Amino acid sequence: MENHSNPIIQLTDVGKSYGNIRALSGISLSVRRGEVTCVLGDNGAGKSSLISIIAGLRAHDEGTYAVDGEAVKFTSPRQALNLGISAVYQTLALVPLLPIWRNFFLGSELTAGSGLFKRLNVKEMYDIAQTELRRMGINVADLNQPVGTLSGGQRQVVAIARAIYFGARVLILDEPTAALGVAQSGLVLRYIARAAREHGTGVIFITHNPHHAYMVGDHFIVLSRGRVELDAPRSQLSLENLMFHMAGGGDLETLKHELSRAPAGNANEAAAAPG
Amino acid sequence: MANRTAASPAPAGPVHPQLVQQAFWKKILKRPEVGALGGAIMVFILFFVVAPPFRQLPAFSTVLYESATIGIPAVAVSLLMIGGEFDLTAGVAVTTSSLSASMFASQVAGNLWVGIIFGLVISLSIGWLNGFLLVRTKLHSFLVTLSTFLMLQGLNIAMTKLVTGNVATGDISQLPGYASAHAIFASEFTIGNMHVSIAIFYWIVFLLAATWFLLRTKYGNWIFAVGGAADSALAVGVPVNKTKIALFMFVGFSAWFLGMHMLFEYDTVQSGAGVGNELLYIAAAVVGGCLLTGGYGSAIGSAFGAFIFGMTTEGVIYADWDPDWFMFFVGATLLVATVVNTWIRVRANGAK
Numbered sequence: 043m044e045n046h047s048n049p050i051i052q053l054t055d056v057g058k059s060y061g062n063i064r065a066l067s068g069i070s071l072s073v074r075r076g077e078v079t080c081v082l083g084d085n086g087a088g089k090s091s092l093i094s095i096i097a098g099l100r101a102h103d104e105g106t107y108a109v110d111g112e113a114v115k116f117t118s119p120r121q122a123l124n125l126g127i128s129a130v131y132q133t134l135a136l137v138p139l140l141p142i143w144r145n146f147f148l149g150s151e152l153t154a155g156s157g158l159f160k161r162l163n164v165k166e167m168y169d170i171a172q173t174e175l176r177r178m179g180i181n182v183a184d185l186n187q188p189v190g191t192l193s194g195g196q197r198q199v200v201a202i203a204r205a206i207y208f209g210a211r212v213l214i215l216d217e218p219t220a221a222l223g224v225a226q227s228g229l230v231l232r233y234i235a236r237a238a239r240e241h242g243t244g245v246i247f248i249t250h251n252p253h254h255a256y257m258v259g260d261h262f263i264v265l266s267r268g269r270v271e272l273d274a275p276r277s278q279l280s281l282e283n284l285m286f287h288m289a290g291g292g293d294l295e296t297l298k299h300e301l302s303r304a305p306a307g308n309a310n311e312a313a314a315a316p317g
Numbered sequence: 318m319a320n321r322t323a324a325s326p327a328p329a330g331p332v333h334p335q336l337v338q339q340a341f342w343k344k345i346l347k348r349p350e351v352g353a354l355g356g357a358i359m360v361f362i363l364f365f366v367v368a369p370p371f372r373q374l375p376a377f378s379t380v381l382y383e384s385a386t387i388g389i390p391a392v393a394v395s396l397l398m399i400g401g402e403f404d405l406t407a408g409v410a411v412t413t414s415s416l417s418a419s420m421f422a423s424q425v426a427g428n429l430w431v432g433i434i435f436g437l438v439i440s441l442s443i444g445w446l447n448g449f450l451l452v453r454t455k456l457h458s459f460l461v462t463l464s465t466f467l468m469l470q471g472l473n474i475a476m477t478k479l480v481t482g483n484v485a486t487g488d489i490s491q492l493p494g495y496a497s498a499h500a501i502f503a504s505e506f507t508i509g510n511m512h513v514s515i516a517i518f519y520w521i522v523f524l525l526a527a528t529w530f531l532l533r534t535k536y537g538n539w540i541f542a543v544g545g546a547a548d549s550a551l552a553v554g555v556p557v558n559k560t561k562i563a564l565f566m567f568v569g570f571s572a573w574f575l576g577m578h579m580l581f582e583y584d585t586v587q588s589g590a591g592v593g594n595e596l597l598y599i600a601a602a603v604v605g606g607c608l609l610t611g612g613y614g615s616a617i618g619s620a621f622g623a624f625i626f627g628m629t630t631e632g633v634i635y636a637d638w639d640p641d642w643f644m645f646f647v648g649a650t651l652l653v654a655t656v657v658n659t660w661i662r663v664r665a666n667g668a669k
Contacts, residue, residue, distance in 0.1 A: 135552035137545040139612040144538050149553035151535035161533045 049074050050110060050212050050244050057104030058091050065091040066268045073212055073244040078234060080247045080255035082288050083265035089248050096246065097129035097214055098122030126211035130201045138190030142182060145189045146171040146204050178203045178233050195226030199233045206237060212244040213237060219254050227254060234258050252288040256281045264288055349606030350618030352658040356604065356650065357621045364632035371635045378511040384627025385520035386575060387597050388620055392523045393571035395602035395619035396531065397564045401544030401611025402451065402458035404568045405466040406443060408594030413469050414440045414576030415586040416477055419486040429494035437573050444569025448562030470592055477588035486586045503581035516578050527616035545612025597626060600647060604654040625650055
């Protein structure tokens, strides 16, 4: 599903250093409408630094970051949000004890009336939240129940639906399936696909699970030690290939070679093998 | 759980009405104030049986009045607790407010209304200071307000001695502005054979306004959010610090209001009064369903809590028991109510 419309987000040779430590260098990436770009990598590969730059938490110090073809350098997440770039973090920014519809509009409540009688437009907020959640395929009979009663996957979907409703063109999802079981992960992956295909949202899906990435991704970027290890569209990549790169690529080959010299059960030989 | 539907990939069908109806009793039980209502009914029945004078209407008016003096600050305290914070100053702040109004009017201004405004400024400042110290130091509000509580307790007595040379303020009933201020803050009228204090009406106004504010304005939404998950609230743009400071100032406002009632009810103020009442307000809020950890509760619940304590104070007297039993009773009620509340909440929310 590679398309060639103009990218919403285009990163070219972006780098970021913290003092002497080079967290990221030479990162190029683009996100188009309706496309899911998966960013994979081991712990410490630079995924978090990359999200912080795209979401506006930190500014990059090398290369260019362009939104709609114009170079930007964000100093706050608000600026990114105003351009429709919205991040859904693992903590989700939901309040567990608060009803679903109140969470959906928290911080952006709809009101009616004016002056002293300015009040929440409860019915409209409830209906909009219901409609938006149904569009994402989630059907909750009573949106007055606290968000905390939803499953982990459903909570992710509420957060995603909220970001889309409030105008996200690019959705950055930080490890949305990391803490979830198999069925719940499936739920979230389905909505990621739906957000892209039906709403035309550009999605940056950060994960360390190649199986999850391969199910919904259109384009794959594997980071390793702050650099791009692999950058390929789906058409040029098999799941095995992706897993291989994800698992460490060349390093893994060396490790495999080393371990294969020590047959299982033979302690002496294993100890003799050079570490 | 019946009212939670598993998500399906296909667009969802209409909600089945029977599912909603099945959940109706659960919805009622899920209200935070249900436990307190049940408790209030039980306490009422208890004293109705053991204390004959309790059965008469004038006694009921006294009970309501007693409840109102706990209930007015308890409304504000419950909002603050939903916002995730404590205020231990609420008890002495009532006295601080009456003292400063009385002394400023009699020693400086010569007019009670100027004193009343002065008291309001002092009360709001105490609330603001509590909130400011909280967001600045990032200490727990228990610690912050414990400090300010002890300071105020000392200040109340020390300042009163310094200004009047006595531990109580002088009679204010001869000062200009007394008649109008007394009419507004402490008048009484008769309904049937009951003498009803205006404080009861103010209590109801406080309750209705706070409930409406909490459930029907965006600020109410923010109060629940800052108490439930302050980081999440901040992430979606809720001004967490401002909300907390405003809540402390509202507690200050309620302390001022009750302080003015007390001042014009008794005309003099004992500078040592009010200590310990802050715990009654907190207890009323907790019995009414507020969580100690914040993010959950109601304003109406605090009314049931205050009503339980109001009935107990008077009921113990009507039943001819030793008044010392009151505090024992408050403690026992608090324990039972919180256990029942927790039990109901777990049941009503299902296995999750």
